[in-house]
Amino acid sequence: MGSWDVLSSMTEFRGAWDEDDVAQFLREATIPIRLCARRPNGSHWLVALWYRYRDGRLECATGAEADLVGFLRRNPEVAFDVSTNRIPYRGVRGSGTVTLAPDTEKTVLRSLLDRYVGRTDTPLGRELLRDGRDEVCITIDPEDVYSWDFSSRMQTEEE
Secondary structure: OOOOOOHOOOEEEEEEHHHHHHHHEEEEEEEOEEEEEOOOOOOOEEEEEEEEEEEEEEEEEEOOHHHHHHHHHHHEEEEEEEEEOOOOOEEEEEEEEEEEEEEEOOOHHHHHHHHHHHOOOOOOEEEHHHOOOEEEEEEEEEEEEEEOOOOOOOOOOOO
């Protein structure tokens, strides 16, 4: 079984990479995930969040009072994109279902601060980790995943 383990039988992979390549990209890329949810009126709500890849799932954190949390409570179906913004373009996009859980110890948030900032003892870290700020873990269970990699067709002469 691939890196997605339990989810691989439930997740459809298409595109340039197999599931192990997708997992490697998601583990190594420190770019935000773009997460698209539905508002109550049916329109789309797109946010960029830090994420981590773990056990075949994507985990994000946000404040418990964020609009996104309310939208996801009403409708847990999402679309997502993790892609580079520089040439050569490559990435992963897909759809899935979200589960929400309190992150009372801010474990996911601490992990994300370490992953993206390198430490938690920064002004941003102290603000996000302060007492009285409730945090929620957003876990995305991917249902379909499409990957692309334009590296071979976007090579520059210097390479």
